[in-house]
Amino acid sequence: MSTIWDILFKDVITDILRMKDKYGSSQSGTGKKALVEHTSINPNASPHVGRARNALIGDTIVRLLRFEGYSVDVHYFVNDIGKQIAMLLLGAKDKSNVTFHDLLQIYIDINNKVSENPELEKEVFDLLYKLENGDENIRSMFRKLVNICIEGQTSILAELDIKYDTFDYESDYIYSNTTGKLLEEFKKTGKLEEDEEGRLVLNQAEYNLPMKAPYLVLTRKDKTSLYPLRDIAYTIDKVKADADVNIIVLGEDQKLYFKQIASALDLLGYKSPTPVHYSFVLLAEGKMATRKGNVVLLEDFMKEAIAKASEEIEKRHGDADINTAKAIGYGAVKYAILRVSNDRNVIFDWESALSFEGDSGPYLQYSLARINSIFRNYGKELPEDIDFSVLQDNHEIDLILELASFPATVKTALKELSPHVIANYAYGLTKKFSVFYRYNSVLNAGNENLKVARLALIAAVRQVILNCFELLGIQPVEEM
RNA sequence: ACGCCCGUAGCUCAGUAGGAUAGAGCACAAGUUUCCUAAACUUGGUGUCGCACGUUCGAAUCGUGUCGGGCGUACCA
Missing domain, CATH: 1.10.730.10 (Isoleucyl-tRNA Synthetase; Domain 1)
Known part of the structure; x- marks a missing residue:
């Protein structure tokens, strides 16, 4: 029967x-390669739960791909150059023994100082100019500070079992003059223009992007590179790795920007990565803002979760094993x-997050x-x-x-x-x-x-x- | 002003290649353990699926408009 x-x-x-x-x-990835870039947090401070959303989504996608049999290479783009990091360096350079946990306050302070005193901005750009033009001393100061940051950030993520295979340093694209060669490539397309202020901009009118002015600015007037130029150079490198699947996890604030990057790649005949966008994490009382300091740091969330887990375990079994408490808290x-x-905002509140x-x-x-x-x-x-x-x-x-x-x-x-x-x-x-x-x-x-x-x-x-x-x-x- | 995303119970969220009385968790109330772990299970809802109009035999799901929230609209990264 x-x-x-x-x-x-x-x-x-x-x-x-x-x-x-x-x-x-379904083993759909057997014998195939995948490249995933995620997290890529600015090296300025301890990550908050909003940044963590990128890492968690990215890590799960990596795990899904590996489950399907793909050989996955996980990339982390280290944004070790640019105005923000130069400002952080300006704030930190007269202090000794700066640690990872000092950086958030330094970052907040220097942002305030610079906005109160615009003269300081010149010093920031001066640092960048020296960096791009090969000043070894400045360069090692940047690298040292950045490494403190990356070490601090990735050790928190490693605690959550989120790991990376390859760290790509943005500054390398300048030192190797990849950005310079890329500008030559763009020149050949006839779409690279110099504007009235002397900056090099890419005319993207043909792509009908929903923006007021269809230009992607690639350099400052002193011809130092802007982020998009370095990003395009990096993205081309990833495309050349020739993976069957090429994914990048980006916040929804990068949606239009990424279309610009994709268009720039298209202009040069490259197929751009597949973007995964997600909406931001909001606090019940409003938005998170790093500069104002009203953020929930990932490490604080983790600590509270472990404390809650330990408490619950003790209630039932007497004493709490730290590994079990971590497994439960991090879970x-x-x-x-x-x-x-992905496309909905996460409303973070302590009570339900720790339920x-x-x-x-x-x-x-x-x-x-x-x-x-x-x-x-x-x-x-x-x-x-x-x-x-x-x-x-x-x-x-x-x-x-x-x-x-x-x-x-x-x-x-x-x-x-x-x-x-x-x-x-x-x-x-x-x-x-x-x-x-x-x-x-x-x-x-x-x-x-x-x-x-x-x-x-x-x-x-x-x-x-x-x-x-x-x-x-x-x-x-x-x-x- | 324009573009993209979201709007489902008091709160936090599932559910949308159209299909039967729209589902969970939290909170609140009441119960369940001599029996494998009660961090569990059961029962209790008054949801105009933001609102309006439209397409359809049939709309939370598709279209248009509108309101609210998020994000963005070259010289930050």
């Missing part, structure tokens, strides 16, 4: 248990940001911990032959349908480059598991056939939760 459900249970569960951490992957941090679709109940990272981990607990109590290997026809409860059917839809979910997430698809799926699956768990005992199922069939079912659930965790960068927790 075989039914459609028997077949579904048998096929899906056996597939999952056989394919393990590959279940859900909450990541999930709070990844659950929202460990319901639709949250810890909820997912808790489901996994419960499954682990059942297997610890069972203490044996599952038998080879399992009769799946005994599974016919509605809660079991809900679960198997959810499990069966995981591969399609991965495809959607990859097609739309939207991590929230995975986050929401993971919640939906664990919610169904929680309901199943409430109404169906596994170890006391009544008979051996039902018991092992349910064990196989939740083993499959466990595997798919683990696969979601791998994609979201959330650490599994054995017990909690």
Whole structure:
């Protein structure tokens, strides 16, 4: 008396248990290369949660691509040149032993000073001019400051298990005169013009971009480079790496700007990377502004999350293991940001971001911990032959349908480059598991056939939760 | 002023290649544990799916307009 459900249970569960951490992957990237650039924070201060959204989306896309079998090269563009970093240097150069955590205040102070005293701006540009024209002393001062920043920023992200393969320094494009050669290329297109002030600008009228003036300014009047020129040079380098997939994660403030870059690339015959845009993180009381200092720093969010996790663990188990507290706290941090679709603003408020109940990272981990607990109590290997026809409860059917839809979910997430698809799926699956768990005992199922069939079912659930965790960068927790 | 994105329950969010009574979490109230972890589960809603008009047998989903929020519109990066 075989039914459609028997077949579904048998096929899906056996597939999952056989394919393990590959279940859900269609291996569409086997033998292919992908290049992803994300984060690329200005080296001026500790990242706030808004910047973290870039890193989290980017990292999840990297994980999705690797899951699909792509060989992924993760790039970080270090913006170690330009007015902002020169200002930071101006603010820091008379101070000794500057550390990463001094930089935010220095940055805020110097911004205030310069806006009060425009004379200081000349010093800023003087620093830049010397830098671009090979002043070794200035150059090493910049590099030293930038490295303090990058080290500080990436160590915070590394703590969240977000890692990079390649750091590309923007200044290298000037030192190697790549920007100079690029200007020659643009000259050949006939679209490079010198404006009345002596700056070199690219005429982009033919691309009909929605802007008032169709010009991309590439240099200052002293012919020092502006960011777009360096960015184009860099982007061309990435395109030349000839990856099958080339992605860049950018805030929505870069939408139009990136179209300008893409147009410039098109002019030279290059295919531009695929941009993934996301909306900003807002505070309940308004916008975040680094210069005003009303930001939520990522590291503060992480610390609070660990503190909350430790507190919850102590409530239940006496003392808290720091690794477990980190896994739970960081899972909450990541999930709070990844659950929202890219094109919506994330409204950050401490209370819901640190909620460990319901639709949250810890909820997912808790489901996994419960499954682990059942297997610890069972203490044996599952038998080879399992009769799946005994599974016919509605809660079991809900679960198997959810499990069966995981591969399609991965495809959607990859097609739309939207991590929230995975986050929401993971919640939906664990919610169904929680309901199943409430109404169906596994170890006391009544008979051996039902018991092992349910064990196989939740083993499959466990595997798919683990696969979601791998994609979201959330650490599994054995017990909690 | 113009361009792009968003607007769904008190709050935070899913759901839009058109399809049946629009779903979660939080908050609030009441319950569930001699039984695999209660960070869980169940029950309780008064949603004009911002508003208006339109296309359609049928619209949260498509079109136009409008209001509100986010972002942008060469010489920051």
